[in-house]
Amino acid sequence: MSRQKLMEMTQSLIDHAEAGTMELTDDVVAVPASDYTDEARFALETEKIFKRLPLMLAPSCELPEPGCYKAIDMAGIPVLVTRQKDGTAQAFLNSCTHRGNPVAQGSGNATRFTCGYHGWTFKNDGDLLAIASPKDFGTVDKAQFCLQKFPTLERAGLIWATLDPESALDIETYLCGYDEMLSHFGFDNWHLFDQRTIPGPNWKTAYDGYLDFYHLPVLHKDTFGADFFNQANYFAWGPHQRLSAPSKFVQKTGSDEQIDLTEISPQDWPIDALLQGVWTIFPHISIASFYGGGGRGAMISQLFPGKTVGESFTTQFYVMEHEPTDDAVRQGANDQFAFLKTVVADEDYTTGKRQHESLQSGLIEKVWFGRNEGGGQVFHQWVDRLIDADDAELDRIFASQKLDDQLEAAE
Structure with missing residues (x-):
């Protein structure tokens, strides 16, 4: 059913391309400039979105085998993600249950974690294994001192967790069924080629760029080229969106050759043609496909707010369908990843920082999203909706959204 949905979306892109059209929203929409600069608003977004909604913590291939782990700070919360003995992924509060000191740093492979403060030791499934000098410390029920677990789900080769242990x-x-669409990438069996973390502007300023093809031939004229497409159609699953340019042409896997999809039966359309464009996972993930030296890859961008309203940081994971065994493919992937740093860090985020500094003057009251920028409109509508919702309403919103998606799929 999900492949059929991909084919329907691709056909709509072809139809728009042949008609010379694109999907437009009903009107131009304004967003208060203070939404980007107000510290109180920023604190509310951090609490109501990043500390309350499921977040994508890692691609599965970052933790490829039992014992793998990584420690990361997410919106001010120390998080430890492990691949447990049974192969499942689990996220924990990276905080010793004795005094709160983090039990792990960085990444690696370990069956246990020992707190560097007093020596309490935990298994990688979170269970307290031992405390130092137990006779001196006193009797404790170890079962009551396990690492605190976060709700965790691994699906479509990605690991999600909600940074609220009590989240319902x-x-x-x-x-909203988006994971079924993402499963067609096949990330479960991909290889993590490289990763890096780069600083950025306000998190919404940064995220706006992932939902916008309008700027591509202008801001990126020296990298992508001035003839690059600037139109996008949007497809939504709740707050999660895919954007893709109306076109009947796709790049043939592993070459510069263009394929005309109208000359091929839809049943024979290659999977990478069905997945073209940018796939965003609210509130902080962007996925886009690329080719380095002929090897099929994707960059998964993981965005988090920083400590202040004008800061964010993004970890870029370059994953590949196959681990390169050929020097040309390996060099091509390196070149592709370096190119993407130029595009994002030197062009997108540098521009975003200048934009934020300008907005901080307080002299611009509103920023605008055109009828051709539907992704940005929808994104900001969901931000407003979710920070205004209490926990009970949050559950109702997505239960209702899931029902709507099921009814649509059944039609």
Whole structure:
């Protein structure tokens, strides 16, 4: 059913391309400039979105085998993600249950974690294994001192968790069926080629760029080229969106050759043609396909707010369908990843920082999203909706959204 949906979306892109049209929203929409600069608003977004909604913590291939782990700070919360003995992924609060000191740093492979403060030791499934000098410390029930677990789900080669141990929001419900679409990438069996973390502007300023093809031939004229497409159609699953340019042509896997999809039976359309464009996962993930030296790859961008309203940081994961065994493919992937740093860090985020500094003057009251920028409109509408919702309403929003998606799929 999900492949059929991909084919329908691709056909709509072809139809728009042949008609010389694109999908437009009903009107131009304004967003208060203070939404980007107000510290109180920023604190509310951090609490109501990043500390309450499921977040994509890692691609599965970052933790490829039992014992793998990584420690990361997410919106001010120390998080430890492990691949447990049974192969499942689990996220924990990276905080010793004795005094709160983080039990792990960086990444690696370990069956246990020992706190560097007093020596309490935990298994990688979170269970407290031992405390130092137990006779001196006193009797404790170890079962009551396990690492605190976060609700965790691994699906479509991606690992999600909600950074609220008491959250009742089902992660699968939150994904609105989008995980089924993402499963067609096949990330479960991909290889993590490289990764890096780069600083950025306000998190919404940064995220706006992932939902916008309008700027491509202008801001990126020296990298992508001035003839690059600037139109996008948008497809939504709740707050999660895919944007793709109306076109009947796609790049043939592993070459510069263009394929005309109208000359091929839809049943024979290659999967990478069905997945073209940018796939965003609210509130902080962007996925886009690329080719380095002929090897099929994708960049997964993981965006988090920084410590202040004008800061963010993005970890870029370059994943590949196959681990390169050929020097040419390996060099091509390196070149592709370096090119993408230029595009994002030197062009998108540098521009975003200048934009934020300008907005901080307080002299611009509104920023605008055109009828051709539907993704940005929808994104900001969801931000407003979710920070205004209490926990009970949050559950209802996504339960209702899941039902709507099921009814649509059944039609």
